[in-house]
Amino acid sequence: MKKRKRRYWGTILTETNRAVVSIQKCENNDVKSAVFHAIKGSGFKIGTNIHTVAIKLNLCYYWDSSTGETTDKRVVSAVIDYIREYGDPGIKIKLVEADATSMKTRYSFKILGYDGFARGKNVELFNLSDDEFQTFTIEAKGKKIPIPIPLTMLHSDLIVNIPKLKVPRRVPLTCAMKNLFGAIQNPIKAKYHPYLHEVIANINGIMKPDLVIVDGLVALGKHPYKMNVIIAGTNSLSVDWVAAKIVGCRNPRKIGYIKLAEEKGFGDTDVKIVGEDIDRLTSIFPSINISWFNLKWKLQLKGIKFYTRITGDIIPPVLGDL
Amino acid sequence: MVNVGIIGLGKMGKLHFQNCRHVDNIKISAVADASGENLSWAKKRGVDNCYPDYLDLINKSDVDAVIIALPHNLHVQSSIAALEAGIHVFLEKPLAVNLEEGKRIIDVVKKTGQLFMVGCNCRFIDSVATVKKLFDDGILGDIEIANFDNIGNGPFSPFLEPTPIPDWYFDADKVGGGALLDLGYHMMDLYLWFFQDMNLEFACLSNRYNLPYEDSAVLIVKSPHTKTKGIINLGWFSRTLFPKFDFRVILHGTVDFASTDAYTPNVYWNALSEGTQNIFRRLIHKKIKPLSYTYYYHSYYKELEHFFDCIAASQKPIISPEQSYRTLELIQEAYTKYPRCEYNT
Numbered sequence: 001m002k003k004r005k006r007r008y009w010g011t012i013l014t015e016t017n018r019a020v021v022s023i024q025k026c027e028n029n030d031v032k033s034a035v036f037h038a039i040k041g042s043g044f045k046i047g048t049n050i051h052t053v054a055i056k057l058n059l060c061y062y063w064d065s066s067t068g069e070t071t072d073k074r075v076v077s078a079v080i081d082y083i084r085e086y087g088d089p090g091i092k093i094k095l096v097e098a099d100a101t102s103m104k105t106r107y108s109f110k111i112l113g114y115d116g117f118a119r120g121k122n123v124e125l126f127n128l129s130d131d132e133f134q135t136f137t138i139e140a141k142g143k144k145i146p147i148p149i150p151l152t153m154l155h156s157d158l159i160v161n162i163p164k165l166k167v168p169r170r171v172p173l174t175c176a177m178k179n180l181f182g183a184i185q186n187p188i189k190a191k192y193h194p195y196l197h198e199v200i201a202n203i204n205g206i207m208k209p210d211l212v213i214v215d216g217l218v219a220l221g222k223h224p225y226k227m228n229v230i231i232a233g234t235n236s237l238s239v240d241w242v243a244a245k246i247v248g249c250r251n252p253r254k255i256g257y258i259k260l261a262e263e264k265g266f267g268d269t270d271v272k273i274v275g276e277d278i279d280r281l282t283s284i285f286p287s288i289n290i291s292w293f294n295l296k297w298k299l300q301l302k303g304i305k306f307y308t309r310i311t312g313d314i315i316p317p318v319l320g321d322l
Numbered sequence: 323m324v325n326v327g328i329i330g331l332g333k334m335g336k337l338h339f340q341n342c343r344h345v346d347n348i349k350i351s352a353v354a355d356a357s358g359e360n361l362s363w364a365k366k367r368g369v370d371n372c373y374p375d376y377l378d379l380i381n382k383s384d385v386d387a388v389i390i391a392l393p394h395n396l397h398v399q400s401s402i403a404a405l406e407a408g409i410h411v412f413l414e415k416p417l418a419v420n421l422e423e424g425k426r427i428i429d430v431v432k433k434t435g436q437l438f439m440v441g442c443n444c445r446f447i448d449s450v451a452t453v454k455k456l457f458d459d460g461i462l463g464d465i466e467i468a469n470f471d472n473i474g475n476g477p478f479s480p481f482l483e484p485t486p487i488p489d490w491y492f493d494a495d496k497v498g499g500g501a502l503l504d505l506g507y508h509m510m511d512l513y514l515w516f517f518q519d520m521n522l523e524f525a526c527l528s529n530r531y532n533l534p535y536e537d538s539a540v541l542i543v544k545s546p547h548t549k550t551k552g553i554i555n556l557g558w559f560s561r562t563l564f565p566k567f568d569f570r571v572i573l574h575g576t577v578d579f580a581s582t583d584a585y586t587p588n589v590y591w592n593a594l595s596e597g598t599q600n601i602f603r604r605l606i607h608k609k610i611k612p613l614s615y616t617y618y619y620h621s622y623y624k625e626l627e628h629f630f631d632c633i634a635a636s637q638k639p640i641i642s643p644e645q646s647y648r649t650l651e652l653i654q655e656a657y658t659k660y661p662r663c664e665y666n667t
Binding site: 062101102112113115307310312313314316 | 344531612
């Protein structure tokens with residue numbers, strides 16, 4: 001694969017040198033218009049020498065977009081339309097995702113209807129776990145961790161990241177930066193969990209999307225919620241900074257990987273927000289106290305484990321091997 | 323003492339394995355599974371005779387009964403092999419993936435006279451038994467309308483941590499069907515148990531996910547005996563998490579109505595209460611009630627206990643082979659008469 005010449009990486013700055021993140025409300029289910037306005041608001045412009053595009057989706061297990069877990073195809077469709085409309089019509093577009101510990105990408109593409117969708121939009125589906133890769137070594141907690149990064153995520157002319165706006169169990173926010181964790185070529189991602197923040201921060205210094213479009217149509221916090229927003233930016237850290245505030249994190253630096261990425265200078269946190277009022281979005285996001293949630297689960301599981309040990313009772317298969 | 327073999331140590335096989343260790347007068351003397359990892363799991367738990375091929379378990383080990391929890395397409399050959407070897411069979415539902423295979427099993431059951439039961443644990447859920455008693459006693463009057471709901475996530479793991487789905491679940495030929503065959507088997511079995519028989523009036527099978535089989539089904543049925551109209555709602559589309567369980571039976575009678583929801587305890591209170599009782603049982607060296615703290619999962623223990631009680635007493639199980647065949651017949655009728663709507667991206 002030809003080495004990628006970086007043309008568009010880096011934050012688009014305003015005259016006052018502030019990063020721009022655009023938030024656009026999606027009205028009357030007009031997702032295309034919301035995505036187009038959000039991209040334009042972010043200041044992103046597609047160049048003329050773009051031939052290959054990788055669009056990183058956020059497919060989480062086999063749940064559909066109504067759960068708030070996976071990218072809505074309408075957003076992907078709009079992004080493809082934007083690229084075709086403003087770029088060279090012959091651009092080759094790949095929708096990419098990698099296998100995870102419990103998810104096989106070929107199945108999630110099929111189950112979630114991406115195979116038919118890709119045929120309809122004339123784009124390619126690509127499993128990053130089948131890609132050639134380059135190994136980068138990062139340091140975390142005094143250890144050297146080799147991370148295989150797929151070449152597609154390094155050498156495509158344009159990389160678009162389409163994360164979801166959600167708060168899962170392990171970290172207080174999953175958005176732009178965390179979505180690239182899912183692009184690591186190795187399917188057994190659980191092995192990186194002890195160094196999650198370090199790995200997320202460092203891979204964002206290696207894979208650098210040119211455009212981030214956050215699918216906030218259905219956001220996921222305590223429960224899914226139809227937020228109907230699209231967030232766009234050209235730098236993952238800036239976008240995550242805004243997303244963190246939306247999910248109720250007053251000081252995004254408290255999120256380990258955001259703090260590390262800021263220290264490493266991977267983007268700007270002095271962000272100018274264009275479009276929707278962020279306070280309104282924060283007030284409607286179904287916030288979740290992740291520490292309390294995890295503590296509650298841990299206590300319940302420990303309780304069950306202790307109980308089964310003293311009584312000889314069984315742990316139901318639904319809880320796996322505790 | 324009944325020597326038991328367990329064939330298939332996937333999710334259900336392991337659950338049956340663990341439950342068997344609490345059933346009186348039985349001993350797990352052999353297991354069979356194609357996965358070495360699963361065989362080591364059983365070995366660690368004290369089973370010496372572990373076979374990668376279930377035919378070796380049937381032919382070489384000295385078992386009186388087997389529990390079969392294999393992929394659906396292997397039900398016919400494994401059941402017939404065991405029955406013909408003079409072994410009693412507890413088969414994880416469904417009976418088979420099609421009528422022809424189902425009939426072959428039933429013919430061999432009749433020929434050999436071995437005890438045979440298809441596992442339908444829903445009959446053993448306490449709240450279902452309570453509603454059944456109200457119905458049997460006539461307290462609800464005649465039942466005009468009945469609702470049977472069972473919505474889950476099928477192969478999509480509801481686990482705390484998502485777990486990989488076995489590849490065979492994506493092969494339509496191996497699975498044989500979707501929500502209708504999986505959850506429908508339970509609910510149609512319940513309907514037959516309540517109302518003796520039923521005719522299929524209408525079915526709507528469809529897909530939310532692009533699977534090779536239906537992930538949701540609505541059936542309208544009618545009992546020729548009681549004239550009860552029934553609606554059976556089935557789904558594999560929900561990611562409802564344990565301990566929530568989207569399952570209910572509602573009977574609307576001429577005198578009163580009853581819903582299993584009303585007889586299902588609060589899961590947390592039940593866990594505390596049953597857990598405490600089991601601790602006391604253990605302290606005074608009495609037998610515990612396995613998985614009663616989870617409420618629904620205790621039914622899997624009860625169905626096994628019933629099966630082995632029937633072996634000990636030479637009685638027929640509550641779920642007869644003919645009823646199991648009838649359930650499969652109705653499911654196949656729905657598949658034949660009402661093809662599923664194609665998935666539309």
